[in-house]
Amino acid sequence: MLPSIVKAILFLPWCLALPVPPGTDLKGWDFVKDYFHHFFLTKKELPLLTEGEQIRFLQQFFSLNVTGLLDKQTLDMLRRPRCGVPDVTDYSISPGRPRWNKLTLTYSIINYPFGMKPSTVEDIIYDAVSTWGNVTPLIFQQVKGQDADIKISFWDFEHGDDWPFDGPGGVLAHAFLPSSETPGVVHFDKGEHWSTSYRGINLFLVATHELGHSLGLYHSGNQNSIMYPTYDYQDPRTFQLSVDDIRRIQQLYGRKMFI
Missing domain, CATH: 3.40.390.10 (Collagenase (Catalytic Domain))
Incomplete structure (x- = not known):
């Protein structure tokens, strides 16, 4: 089952954007798939989304122009240095609002x-x-x-x-x-x-x-x-x-x- 935040974003109106055209740089796609798996979905969940859906999700998440295309703007964003904590958290591990119980x-x-x-x-x-x-x-x-x-x-x-x-x-x-x-x-x-x-x-x-x-x-x-x-x-x-x-x-x- 996909995390709720992923499902919510995928069913926004822009999900009808154009599909990814053939001939896309495979090296770039491999990078995007690894990125998406590392920070958003497990390997088991990854096949549930098409390449175009993965790109559109990432563009929406990072407030980019949502085209579904693996463009330079999208790759540049994904290649920026970042925190290693996943962006979609498994709430079954950390339910509610985790906090220390002391000040x-x-x-x-x-x-x-x-x-x-x-x-x-x-x-x-x-x-x-x-x-x-x-x-x-x-x-x-x-x-x-x-x-x-x-x-x-x-x-x-x-x-x-x-x-x-x-x-x-x-x-x-x-x-x-x-x-x-x-x-x-x-x-x-x-x-x-x-x-x-x-x-x-x-x-x-x-x-x-x-x-x-x-x-x-x-x-x-x-x-x-x-x-x-x-x-x-x-x-x-x-x-x-x-x-x-x-x-x-x-x-x-x-x-x-x-x-």
């Missing part, structure tokens, strides 16, 4: 990426958790070692959770929801060029996104949201959560009370 959360940084001082990484993670703490009653405390609610680490390729990394570009990081078997676990691809600026991949932006998952947020379809699945650089010095981000995190934990 004081500890976090630890297990190891560090190449080319960054540990103190720099610690400052960045502090800023990222503070971004969510500034709009909720959540209080974050850094601790040492593995005994923490949120555990942050950097890994290369296969690292034991069935979500292998792929080196520079592609999948940047992933995190597990509070209701999962490994709540609060946040993994970053150690092969990325992590940075504090627009060069490479900005660690603050990705950390803020992944911490959103670790607090219970799914991906957002709002391109202004930090929880949008693909990476887009913003200046961390002027960064602010979107209205959508604030509304959703406050639905889980409430508003911050100022004295």
